[in-house]
Amino acid sequence: MTGDGDESSGSVRSYHVAWFITDEVRRDVTVTLGEGRTPDIVPGRTRDAVELGSVALVEGLVNAHTHLEFSRLTEPFPATGRFTDWIRRVVQYRRENPGPTGDAIRAGIAESMKSGTTLLGEIATIGWSPEDYSESGFGGVIYQELLGLTPERLIQQAELARSHLAGIDTAPNRGLAPHAPYSTHPELVQAAVDAARRFGRPIAMHIAETRSELELLAQGTGEFRELLTEFGLWNDELFRVPRRPMDFLKVLAEAPCVSIVHGNYLEEDELRFIAERPHMTLVYCPRTHAAFGHAPHPWRRLMDMGGCVAIGTDSRASNPDLSVFAELQFLASRHPEISHLELLHVGSGCGRIALGITETDNCNLTLIRLADPSSPDIEKTLFGPLNKVFGTMTGKRGSPLSMTP
Template sequence: MRAEGDDTGQRGREVSVDSDRSAIAPVRRVAGSDLLDVSRVAARWVFPIDRPPLEHGVVDIKAGRIVEVRQQAGAADDATLDLGNVALLPALVNAHAHLEFSDLAEPIQPPAPFTQWIRNLLAYRRDREQSSDELVRDGLREAGQTGTGLIGEIATGDWSVDGLTKTECLDAPMVVAFRELIGLSSEQTAGQLELAQQHIDECRRLACDATTKLIPALSPHAPYSVSPDLFQQSVELARRESVPLCIHLAETPAELELLDHGTGEFVEMLSGFGLWQDNLIPRGLRPLDFLEPLATLDNALIAHGNFLSADEITWLGRHPNVATVFCPRTHAFFGHTGHPWQKLLAAGATVCLGTDGRSSNPDYSLWPELQFLARLNPRSERTVLLELATLSGARALGLEADYGSLTVGKRSDFCAVDLSSPDANAVFNGLF
């Protein structure tokens, strides 16, 4: 796997984020109801991801699983779904989303200062009238229709397991539901852990129903919204219950300042909420202090990781069980400097992709993240980019046995990219 320096070195703010919904058009998911009466899917190009692409490829399927991936031999018959001039990929994996913002046509403004964006996001959430169940279902539908088969969703506030199960189950993407935990004061710890346990139990109870696609997970939100004690205890709970855990980490310089010095815009924001106390967060902390406890988990994710230091990147290289979720268009929206994804890959770390929420991104489609990344890094190896959007995400979410590549035994859940579209070229350039 080749990793290069940042091709552009430019600030994300100078790169336009394509908010044109038509950019999503060339990609669709092929799964569930599309495959009811067929035993094979044919396409001009098949990208298994774990091996080189096949021209005129066929994927044989049986009972929802892949049984063979091969070159087409002979004409297509009635049992073949021939997709024509498309590239057939495994369903895309969006490892980090907040689907509750699915009604937003534009991201919340302004992107800076970050704490003002948070304040405006909280105000939007307080004032909206639609139920979050409905919003999450709409977001899930959007992600599914645009090629995503597996999604890491942050379950915030009144997010309900029951709400999600009302989705059209056959075609709904698999959801790894990270119950968000928030609490800076020690009085909140017990209540948040109880909520976490209930969430895990509830997801598992529903998982007995074969049509429910829900996996429990935890997300202590971020170092500025979770006490060190709640963080530690949620990591221990994730370990005991063997569930994935995600934390927003190294997202802004302001977060690093808060951890190191106990000063800056987060102090101002938390004081405004009446939450700040001088001894709330010990001084001299850094993202590495939040990474180290994750070493013992099977699957941990850090959302963003925009400002990881060299030794933190080395640490992540030695711990591929702790993945970094890069959200390219969200990164650009906030105007951050170059993301260290290529350095992470070079160090051996797991890097995957997410859309984040529509609160900082135009949509929940993962394909435009790849297009954006390809445009920004024209010299990057395309097979590496495709792996970020598929196999790496499946690995990060602990579902590599079912998702992420067209491999015998995995689920027959696909993404088809129309090769006549100029948008497809930007990503596949050089692969054919």
């Protein structure tokens, strides 16, 4: 249990809310949450119900992609210059902060819960311990980041991948995250996929984030070549053969559950490749995408093809906060033609698919305070700019939920 509010131990609680939105949409109901995943819902307000007022109780929000190690940053690094300059800032920050990352991870988890996020897809690098997550009420997947281009590094990182997944009994759900095509040797990506298959765990990888990444893969030129040369990592052999994101998608598709992170510059056939595979999800990070001034994101095209799109915040190195709710408000304001219920599905159910958490043994709900409860059109108002997250309700099936705050 978390928070300082209603930690009702053992008792079943009923709440009267203006809206209840999961697979179904109900208005003016009392929700009894004692039975975990399948709450009882009755019309109107029952006598014993706690009045929550103008609140929508919705499927729990999911942040399918973040890096909590940067959660101590008070503002993102500048994203207006070259992408590799932003990467240099990230590398510099890590060098200047070499110690344990536990404080940042705990701060990031607390911030996420406060903003209504119930599950996270967290990319963990170095300096973390399982307790940073287990003692903070973390729900979601810890993806061990893997990166390296040299033969020595490849062997060491492949071993890290296996040992991370073998530690599955001592920590929450684990996965693997080969970093990106410009930083991760294709053989290491293959080793990660092999380990993910062996342990039945999810995998996530940044793919097609920038045009310069595509240039490096296709021609072995551009700002990434400069960066790798500067870091003493340039490998002529490796980038001599022309490649494209599809080459990575085909390898990743062998894993049981796959998040393709960003995908800002995926081509039509690559989007179709993802859309045709229910175990692959595109994770779109809306405000990070906007901060870097990328070309319009293809998330709608993938959805039109029947594919699954989830939402990530990425980290505080590229985003002002870790709120998925704010990401959905951002999308709602820029795409008034999209139903807010569809946005909710993207920000919750699709996120669970991305993380491979589809079993129903946990109940996760987010409470949203509605600025205009009289509006009958929740499809256009759920992520209105004046609405605020009010708390979360989480718990295991069959036991009472705890409510935060």
